[in-house]
Amino acid sequence: MAKLVLIRHGQSEWNLENKFTGWHDVNLSEQGVQEAKTAGKKLKEAGILFDQAYTSVLTRAIKTLHYALEEADQLWIPETKTWRLNERHYGALQGLNKAETAEKYGDEQVHIWRRSYDTLPPLLDPSDPESAAQDRRYADLDPRIVPGGENLKVTLERVIPFWEDEVAPKLLDGKNVIIAAHGNSLRALTKYIENISDADIMDVEMATGEPVVYTFDDKLKVTDKTKLGK
Numbered sequence: 001m002a003k004l005v006l007i008r009h010g011q012s013e014w015n016l017e018n019k020f021t022g023w024h025d026v027n028l029s030e031q032g033v034q035e036a037k038t039a040g041k042k043l044k045e046a047g048i049l050f051d052q053a054y055t056s057v058l059t060r061a062i063k064t065l066h067y068a069l070e071e072a073d074q075l076w077i078p079e080t081k082t083w084r085l086n087e088r089h090y091g092a093l094q095g096l097n098k099a100e101t102a103e104k105y106g107d108e109q110v111h112i113w114r115r116s117y118d119t120l121p122p123l124l125d126p127s128d129p130e131s132a133a134q135d136r137r138y139a140d141l142d143p144r145i146v147p148g149g150e151n152l153k154v155t156l157e158r159v160i161p162f163w164e165d166e167v168a169p170k171l172l173d174g175k176n177v178i179i180a181a182h183g184n185s186l187r188a189l190t191k192y193i194e195n196i197s198d199a200d201i202m203d204v205e206m207a208t209g210e211p212v213v214y215t216f217d218d219k220l221k222v223t224d225k226t227k228l229g230k
């Protein structure tokens with residue numbers, strides 16, 4: 001009976017400032033560091049022993065994983081970083097304040113940009129200094145798949161190959177896995193794992209720093225889902 005823990009990074013500096021973040025690389029806030037450490041204590045109390053960790057290539061998720069694993073006395077476990085777990089790319093919205101954007105474009109438009117399954121945000125041009133095309137960490141990606149902006153559908157499409165190639169084989173082999181990632185990349189994974197409809201996923205939210213523990217049977221069916229609180 002393998003276990004999978006999903007954990008959204010602790011509060012980031014841009015969560016605190018209420019800015020669209022996406023692939024922009026920001027640090028954890030002080031509160032975010034505490035949330036990550038508390039998550040690690042909860043994992044220790046729950047007695048989950050991990051075989052493999054995965055995270056994105058963004059600082060807030062990597063640091064959350066490390067703070068949590070350190071508190072759980074498991075900082076040594078094998079770890080893989082992949083862009084496929086990055087937050088959904090927020091395109092040209094990245095860096096804008098969410099409340100100011102709602103004042104300018106209306107609450108409804110901002111809600112659609114944030115939570116609709118298949119509406120893309122305004123795209124970022126590859127020549128923009130903020131573009132991932134200008135960032136060394138994505139240099140080995142086919143430029144055709146470096147996004148200028150993503151919706152949840154596109155995010156799910158790039159998360160699934162990672163799930164199929166990496167996570168599912170580990171779980172089928174009875175290994176326990178922890179994934180530290182982001183609100184929307186984890187909403188995409190949650191949609192896939194729990195077979196949530198395109199409409200219902202709009203209402204699913206991930207709390208910062210709260211571990212969500214899934215237990216799977218040997219056919220990869222979910223037999224239990226428990227949130228450990230924050």
Ligand SMILES: O=C(O)[C@@H](CO)OP(=O)(O)O
Nearest residue numbers: 019020021022087114183
């Ligand atoms: O800004 C972002 O990248 C995400 C997560 O913080 O925001 P939202 O919840 O609006 O999708």
